[in-house]
Amino acid sequence: MYLYENDFYGWTQQQAKLLRNKQLEQIDWENLAEEIADMGRSEKRELGSRLEILIMHLLKWQFQPSFRSRSWQLTIKEQRLRLEKLLAENPSLKSSLEDVKLTSYSLGVINAEKETGLSSFPATCPYSLQEILNPAFFPE
Template identity: 30%
Template structure:
């Protein structure tokens, strides 16, 4: 392995990430801990740990967005039979979350704590949807606080509500 200074390694993080990762891997394998770019390596490990949670938060936001559309905007979308796409999207998002739980069981206890973050994302998506569909956003008041519980987001059966 070619000798590289700590400064060069740190710069490599921004210039050639795959090479930076490969060099750090080799340094760790060879137990040359004093040469490892610890600052960036720790940041990468933290990002890896959060990436699955971020994906679950994004899916939860999709669920909340489409539940809110179902509850409040079906008339805008065509009435009683409208919104089947939203139901399918909710079901798919729930499956994505459950798949993530199978791979990383610790997410099961972490995701419920992220409901408010997911709702903030859902609110932004709802306002964007209104604008994209030529609705005046000032005519709509989407609550700051999430109107759903985590349990409701993960289990509410909207298909049953079609029949009502």
């Protein structure tokens, strides 16, 4: 426990070594289980964050056509690629996409309102997951 609280990196290396050597009686099971669960939550948070940024830029693209820029286009492309990579590395996250989209849309709207000064965004997400993730989709 001391190492976990005072030298996290050292603790991780120690736990990995104990696992590799099958010294199971010395494993810090409680903290190890918590850290593994946190790793999964971290991946899900990243999914939400990437969807939020992508949705915000899709909204800006659709509702401020006169301000469309290469920067917005590149951000949309980048977030789609990062989402594709994240989902390829963590296929079980796909089952969370629809739920995560709901929260991400709400946060995306808040950020789009801050950046654009507009307050006329739809109450529910106007894009399907298929559209959001489609590299060719740019809403008009």
